[in-house]
Amino acid sequence: MDIYLIRHTKPAVAKGVCYGQSDLDVVETFHQEAAVIKNCLPGDIVKVYSSPLRRCRLLAEHLFIQPIHFHDDLMELHCGNWEMQHWDEIPREELKPWMDNFVEVKVPGGESYQDLFTRTVRRYESITSQERPAAIVAHGGVIRSILSHVSGTPLKDAFNRFPLFYGAVARINTLNGEVEILSNIEVKGEQHRPSDWVK
Numbered sequence: 325m326d327i328y329l330i331r332h333t334k335p336a337v338a339k340g341v342c343y344g345q346s347d348l349d350v351v352e353t354f355h356q357e358a359a360v361i362k363n364c365l366p367g368d369i370v371k372v373y374s375s376p377l378r379r380c381r382l383l384a385e386h387l388f389i390q391p392i393h394f395h396d397d398l399m400e401l402h403c404g405n406w407e408m409q410h411w412d413e414i415p416r417e418e419l420k421p422w423m424d425n426f427v428e429v430k431v432p433g434g435e436s437y438q439d440l441f442t443r444t445v446r447r448y449e450s451i452t453s454q455e456r457p458a459a460i461v462a463h464g465g466v467i468r469s470i471l472s473h474v475s476g477t478p479l480k481d482a483f484n485r486f487p488l489f490y491g492a493v494a495r496i497n498t499l500n501g502e503v504e505i506l507s508n509i510e511v512k513g514e515q516h517r518p519s520d521w522v523k
Contacts, residue, residue: 327452328365328459328506329467329494330387332379333357340410340515344403344434344465347378357491358386364493364506371458373451375399375466384461392461397443400463404434411518423517427479437465437479444469452498464488474501489514 334357335348365387374384376394384392406414422429430436444466451458460470468482474496477485488494493507 325498326366326457327496327498328369328457329470329496330361330365330383330459330461331464331467331488331490331492332375332377332383332461333361334490335379338410340412340519342403342406342409342411342414342516344401344407344431345377345399346403346407350379350382354382354386358383360507360509361491361493362387365459366457369457369459370455371451372461373398373447373458374461375463377463380461380463384459387461388459395447397447398460398462398466401437401440401465402431402434404431406431406434411515412520414518419518437469437482440465441469441472441479445473448473456498467492467494470496471503475503 332350333354334351335343336351337343337348361383369388369390371393372384372388372390373393373395374380375398376396377399381392381394418432422431427437430439448470451460467488468486471477471486471494472479472482489508489510491507491509492505495504495506496502
């Protein structure tokens with residue numbers, strides 16, 4: 325009765341650029357990263373769900389022969405006015421309220437983490453009512469939302485509790501709620517805050 329959560333491989337974007345729902349391509353190491361992911365997956369997955377964004381869609385279609393069910397509510401956080409801006413160039417007066425309380429404060433023109441959590445968990449609950457084993461190919465924010473929901477972890481602690489790198493794979497046992505991280509190899513190049521920001 326397992327559900328496998330799979331984060332997309334490394335996207336084709338410069339380090340330090342803020343991206344959420346921008347439809348990014350993947351880098352040239354895609355096939356090597358996908359091979360590591362595939363080694364973590366069983367052969368009996370019956371249902372596959374994915375974000376429709378290219379970096380997830382390509383991976384889902386590469387890993388599975390089953391029909392893929394694409395859902396917009398599995399997309400990453402909507403970063404609004406900050407999409408494709410470098411974190412260091414976003415005005416600090418805009419950034420600080422969100423950095424201080426990203427759970428409840430919306431990105432200007434976009435979402436809060438609570439917004440992401442709400443839509444993601446609604447879709448996850450729908451998926452758990454369907455056939456399993458199942459796989460969900462999605463984004464770091466989406467997967468952390470699901471793991472926070474399943475484990476009862478406060479959203480504000482999700483990044484520290486679940487440091488998921490590109491290509492990470494987690495398994496959820498839906499009978500007992502047990503979470504196991506099957507693969508989480510760090511791929512250099514992630515930066516999701518200003519370079520000089522101090523917590």
